[in-house]
């Protein structure tokens with residue numbers, strides 16, 4: 300990277316001729332195919348959306364997706380130990396393996412109605428966009444590649460992965476890249492999990508999450524009055540944490556999202572707990588707010604043990620990490636980013652670059668070039684009235700842009 304920046308003129312062209320790919324007869328053939336494939340895209344999107352896939356319960360949808368991948372001429376179609384399903388489209392050789400990801404899980408708990416409703420060109424249902432549209436898009440891309448007989452240098456690993464949302468904590472992509480059978484072969488990653496076509500997520504917002512249990516001896520609210528109270532320690536910790544100053548840029552945030560505990564209104568609680576979320580675009584800022592939080596918990600506990608009697612026992616706090624998404628960034632000059640931006644521009648769209656928390660965090664944190672690209676128009680994701688637009692022209696553009704990016708990156 301240093302050399303490339305020091306003498307760009309000496310570098311081989313890292314960005315393929317995107318205009319040639321998009322203007323080729325083969326790509327025109329793919330476009331015609333994509334238009335004819337519209338009904339199937341919508342049918343598969345609805346079918347997949349209506350198979351619930353709550354965090355840690357993606358199995359039914361994973362099996363259905365595995366069966367779909369099997370119909371697409373891939374080799375080594377399989378489900379790994381973590382629950383990811385995948386298959387390889389073989390390249391002609393010589394290129395670094397590209398993994399294309401879309402996540403199987405949704406944020407919605409078991410029992411949520413996932414019946415798809417139609418309103419005009421919109422489909423509405425929890426999860427229909429995030430990321431079920433990404434899953435359906437991936438199948439259309441493979442079909443279009445097959446129909447137009449595209450070959451790539453690199454092998455492409457198409458993956459429907461588990462565990463992107465919430466407490467899933469990126470477990471699917473972590474397994475894929477740290478333990479899975481392709482861990483040493485995957486050299487670039489594209490996740491299809493963004494909004495509009497032009498949006499390119501080039502940075503991973505890191506996060507750290509804790510559940511902190513504050514425990515003490517407990518006692519009668521009247522009879523044992525004066526004993527240490529874990530609720531006071533936790534309240535003090537929350538109040539002090541709320542005063543921590545974080546920078547607006549790089550954007551850094553924190554939240555106490557869940558507080559719970561206690562026995563009854565007339566008992567000094569023996570245990571209370573809180574769930575805390577911290578995020579930052581910057582690894583250094585995330586580490587700072589993390590350290591500040593842990594110090595605050597410690598001091599709030601010490602102060603409560605000083606303020607009231609510990610004759611029946613002391614307050615103790617036990618922060619447990621319940622989520623950790625490493626941060627990372629794909630530099631602006633990385634070939635994968637320049638290539639993707641060139642494709643977006645070739646379609647007359649304006650690329651926009653953002654930071655977010657997606658499956659790309661993991662490869663980015665490992666120094667593997669990675670991006671998250673758009674899946675097309677939609678909105679209200681993570682809400683019960685989530686929607687995605689399936690007007691044929693929009694769908695065709697989503698598939699075409701993603702296809703061109705995959706082709707250009709896979710060489």
Ligand SMILES: [Zn+2]
Nearest residue numbers: 429430463492
């Ligand atoms: Zn998503």
